[in-house]
Amino acid sequence: xxxxxxxxxxxxxxxxxxxxxxxxxxxxxxxxxxxxxxxxxxxxxxxxxxxxxxxxxxxxxxxxxxxxxxxxxxxxxxxxxxxxxxxxxxxxxxxxxxxxxxxxxxxxxxxxxxxxxxxxxxxxxxxxxxxxxxxxxxxxxxxxxxxxxxxxxxxxxxxxxxxxxxxx
Amino acid sequence: xxxxxxxxxxxxxxxxxxxxxxxxxxxxxxxxxxxxxxxxxxxxxxxxxxxxxxxxxxxxxxxxxxxxxxxxxxxxxxxxxxxxxxxxxxxxxxxxxxxxxxxxxxxxxxxxxxxxxxxxxxxxxxxxxxxxxxxxxxxxxxxxxxxxxxxxxxxxxxxxxxxxxxxxxxxxxxxxxxxxxxxxxxxxxxxxxxxxxxxxxxxxxxxxxxxxxxxxxxxxxxxxxxxxxxxxxxxxxxxxxxxxxxxxxxxxxxxxxxxxxxxxxxxxxxxxxxxxxxxxxxxxxxxxxxxxxxxxxxxxxxxxxxxxxxxxxxxxxxxxxxxxxxxxxxxxxxxxxxxxxxxxxxxxxxxxx
Numbered sequence: 001x002x003x004x005x006x007x008x009x010x011x012x013x014x015x016x017x018x019x020x021x022x023x024x025x026x027x028x029x030x031x032x033x034x035x036x037x038x039x040x041x042x043x044x045x046x047x048x049x050x051x052x053x054x055x056x057x058x059x060x061x062x063x064x065x066x067x068x069x070x071x072x073x074x075x076x077x078x079x080x081x082x083x084x085x086x087x088x089x090x091x092x093x094x095x096x097x098x099x100x101x102x103x104x105x106x107x108x109x110x111x112x113x114x115x116x117x118x119x120x121x122x123x124x125x126x127x128x129x130x131x132x133x134x135x136x137x138x139x140x141x142x143x144x145x146x147x148x149x150x151x152x153x154x155x156x157x158x159x160x161x162x163x164x165x166x167x168x
Numbered sequence: 169x170x171x172x173x174x175x176x177x178x179x180x181x182x183x184x185x186x187x188x189x190x191x192x193x194x195x196x197x198x199x200x201x202x203x204x205x206x207x208x209x210x211x212x213x214x215x216x217x218x219x220x221x222x223x224x225x226x227x228x229x230x231x232x233x234x235x236x237x238x239x240x241x242x243x244x245x246x247x248x249x250x251x252x253x254x255x256x257x258x259x260x261x262x263x264x265x266x267x268x269x270x271x272x273x274x275x276x277x278x279x280x281x282x283x284x285x286x287x288x289x290x291x292x293x294x295x296x297x298x299x300x301x302x303x304x305x306x307x308x309x310x311x312x313x314x315x316x317x318x319x320x321x322x323x324x325x326x327x328x329x330x331x332x333x334x335x336x337x338x339x340x341x342x343x344x345x346x347x348x349x350x351x352x353x354x355x356x357x358x359x360x361x362x363x364x365x366x367x368x369x370x371x372x373x374x375x376x377x378x379x380x381x382x383x384x385x386x387x388x389x390x391x392x393x394x395x396x397x398x399x400x401x402x403x404x405x406x407x408x409x410x411x412x413x414x415x416x417x418x419x420x421x422x423x424x425x426x427x428x429x430x431x432x433x434x435x436x437x438x439x440x441x442x443x444x445x446x447x448x449x450x451x452x453x454x455x456x457x458x459x460x461x462x463x464x465x466x467x468x469x470x471x472x473x474x475x476x477x478x479x480x481x482x483x484x485x486x487x488x489x490x491x492x493x494x495x496x497x498x499x500x501x502x503x504x505x506x507x508x509x510x511x512x513x514x515x516x517x518x519x520x521x
Binding site (some may be wrong): 154 | 171172174175176178179180181182183184185186187188189191193195196197199200201449450484485
């Protein structure tokens with residue numbers, strides 16, 4: 001076990017993993033749980049994963065699967081009745097963040113996963129399909145549906161910039 | 169910019185502005201090590217905890233030859249070497265125990281490995297309150313590896329010289345500690361704790377020393393909650409089993425038996441245990457064997473739901489892969505005791521001896 005390499009990876013990638021988990025979960029505490037779980041699993045499998053030369057892919061799978069797992073095993077943890085606010089760096093309007101978070105939360109989980117993999121992790125359609133074990137056609141349709149839904153949800157907040165609603 | 173691009177750019181911008189918490193690297197390392205221990209048993213965790221993973225290791229040298237070590241007169245301490253058994257079947261009790269002390273709580277965790285025996289203890293009170301320490305007693309002639317780097321201090325354990333080492337992990341944010349001494353000629357013991365706090369508690373050294381000085385000869389009879397049936401000829405023999413251990417997590421027992429480096433049998437009374445692949449993906453029950461529902465992660469893990477336990481075999485590192493039907497048979501042939509340890513099995517019985 002090369003702990004130095006593991007540590008370097010964690011230091012470099014942890015913030016990105018947390019942000020991604022926030023998009024998927026919508027709750028920072030749950031996101032932190034998911035990231036902790038992912039890194040814990042990564043540690044245990046480090047030697048093998050490092051040989052596979054796709055550490056990001058491995059961790060990404062865990063985070064996406066943790067999202068599945070959480071839905072399948074609601075008894076695993078007590079969930080808050082309302083998601084907590086996602087902490088933001090200075091410079092991003094809180095009201096815009098609230099609107100985006102609500103829009104994401106309104107997406108079906110499958111569409112949310114497709115959006116995150118395709119447009120946050122920048123995977124290709126084929127890579128996204130393989131990772132989610134769905135067809136490329138489903139990736140395309142879910143991505144299109146998700147973007148359309150996001151546009152509808154965000155129009156009241158962002159207005160004409162998205163082609164709908166009124167300019168703020 | 170198209171509407172789609174604008175939606176996505178706002179999403180990416182939002183993602184980039186999410187503030188990630190500052191989590192000490194030591195916390196992730198600690199959780200990882202705990203997972204390894206959970207997966208592979210207490211002994212493997214001891215290896216991870218042994219500080220030697222990221223640095224070259226050397227055998228402990230106290231500057232004195234074994235023959236020169238002072239042995240305290242009439243010491244109650246462990247001073248007779250533990251002799252390695254031919255097989256785990258030959259072990260009926262631990263060769264040592266940790267005497268009760270006001271600031272130590274002996275746990276029910278233990279492990280038997282090829283080169284040592286281990287037991288757990290938890291610190292009560294002080295800055296180190298709640299910290300878990302691992303006491304390892306190596307068999308005579310088996311080397312104890314220690315880190316080459318780190319700050320070293322000489323200590324005395326019941327009159328015997330030893331060394332206390334504090335190690336700083338990568339990035340300077342994690343710390344670990346180990347206290348080692350030669351409890352008998354060419355026989356080593358260690359108390360270790362580490363990588364669980366960004367800074368080691370100020371009283372850790374004294375607590376570890378207390379634990380070290382509380383090691384006494386003779387241990388309680390070992391009982392395990394699971395008895396293994398006859399193994400198929402395709403699997404390694406139980407007589408050559410690599411390690412066996414029992415731990416308790418959240419009040420539930422966990423039992424591990426490693427047939428070799430690649431095949432690990434695990435049973436737990438923990439409810440809600442699932443068949444998880446290494447990447448965390450869940451595998452629902454996909455077969456029934458002798459009336460028990462089972463799950464299979466191809467090439468990695470197989471599980472079976474028995475009446476009182478979830479039982480699994482991890483075989484991800486096995487090459488060639490064992491026959492699935494053989495693994496199903498092993499799991500279905502496991503006999504699980506009740507929650508009452510009085511109903512558990514001695515090691516020889518548990519391993520089919």
